[in-house]
Amino acid sequence: MGAQPTVSDVAIAAGVSRQTVSNVLNSPGVVRPETRKRVEDAITDLGYRPHASARRLRTQKSSTIGIRLDPITTDGISGSILDRFLHALTEQADRKNLRMLLFTASGPEDEIAQFRRLSDGADVDAFVLTSTFHGDPRTEWLIDHGQSFVTFGRPWGIDDMADPQHLWVDVDGCHGLREATTHLLGTGARRIGFLGWPAGSGTGDDRRRGWLEAMREGSGLDDATLATLEVSAEDGVNFGADAMRRLEKAPGTIDALVCTSDSLALGALMATGGRIPVIGYDNTPVAASIGFSSVEQPLDEVAAGVLELLTGAHGGKVDRNASIADPRHRLVAPRLVVRDGPSVLASGR
Template identity: 55%
Template sequence: MRDTSVTIQDVARAAGVSRQTVSNVLNTPAIVRAETRDRVQQAIDRMGYAPHASARRLRTRRSATIGIHLDPYAGGISGVVLDRFVHALTEHAGERGLRVLVYAASDHDEEIRRMADLVDGGDVDAVVITGTAYGDRRIDWLTQRAVPFVSFGRPWGADDVDDPTYLWVDVDGATGTRAATAHALNRGPRVAFLGWPAGSATGDDRERGWREAMAAAGAPAELRLVAEETVSEARDRVAELLSARAVDAVVCASDTLAVGAHVAAVAGHRPDLAIVGFDNTPAAEALGISSVEQLPELVAAGTLDLLMAGGPRIERRTPTPGEAHVLVEPRLVVR
């Protein structure tokens, strides 16, 4: 716990250095010798020293604030994942002496205008964007303006692991559905996949995990169902499947689709049908549906690690192979 009564002079005295050296450790650690820096940091940790945030912001001309766009409320079941991410980002940022500023925008054009206002006004030092796609104009704008940023979501073709163009964090969807499918195969080889129409990068990645697990088990990946992200359409597709084919389990690209599959299974007198969703929402938990947990807390921590590059503050840096991306492995929650 930080002690606001401890002053920078107290830390300097305990570490046997000058007040300026302590200030350098806090604000420009690279100019301080490693041995001295470690000694000062030990004194800070031991005494619980808490630098005055407002004074630091005035001195360094940094806001210590990260901006993030809040998507318009769209209802539904799976929309809580981004809410959890924003909440986790705010908590983790606070632990690192940073703040999160949430702003609204109806589309990418408006979001760019909002980012411009915040950056030009000195209100934010960095930005986190979500829902990235190929040709994303936000990425071009942020790159041209040299604004530090991280995206929650891969660029899907606009970036390369060996030659990264920007920093991103994502959840390994294929790994999640591979685990879900391997679990579902315990019920039998006839495992269907209920996903979105082809062309959704995230959806295609989750379908790939199902196909890979089916191939590894020597089972045919022929039961592929398509539905938009609605409970009613998912229910109808699974009801049609159950009336026409023998099915052991259904792996779904989202919990919304999984809820629809559950409704169809109950109505079709198939309470034994194994269903696995993706997102591990409260709806899946309430209905006892197994689901893949995205672990947004780890995504938030990875985002801050990339923004801060292991240091005490946000830094703009050139993406380098092996250090530009964080791919979080989700976990399967079995119910």
């Protein structure tokens, strides 16, 4: 038996776009009669049969959401945040009678190929994207092809607050690192270092901004001095340890440290032997077991926000002409989990 015809096959045969085929199937009244007839003839000739799950997500009938299963990270720490998000999303989706379909991809272009395959086969109604970044081609493809989707992460690089191109939910990393830095300032620390990711990551830049704002307001240090208190590294325990050693070679001492991830924080703790307070980000099980403070992302709230945008008034799509008062994004605040710090930690020197 040959492969079943897809929406793309119908579009090619009728000489129209995939979106037009979708409109004929779901909202035929918006398509001109002559165009609708061409599409209907192509459907008949090809024997195309829409899958039941191709109905709009807002109908709440046989709805399926696709999401990429991220690859396992080398240190097994940072990736746990997305694992926990996926668990929360799946659990809440099940309560709404929604199904999750997991797929893998080696990179953005491969993920787009999966979008095409899953949408052509009508296997999913909408997508959830994670790990957004500047110039993300995945969101552009989904918008161009009229797909319903929500991202966990802002559309970095555009005016995402006032004029969003798509629906998103994110955690306010700036707020989280600002709270962490303010907490350390409240303990009497002044020369608080920052260990972050290389500039341009979006998420990392946002977290750095929280540290910088708090330091400018509460440390009494000028910008030239603050520049000597920060260092960047790729995410990972070993990278964090190496970066901390570089930071300690700079003029002056470090009273405390805030980091953009628990992986970097653990590396810094190993390099210093726990001599100074270190605050990480994500509040992973590693932070809890070792006993260092960390910023916790409220993943249950993130999952709830994603599902609200997919199943609520927006139905997973931005319609600029619609008079929908419901916000197109959700920005949730993290919370700082304060711990006493590791009692014993061997130095990584």
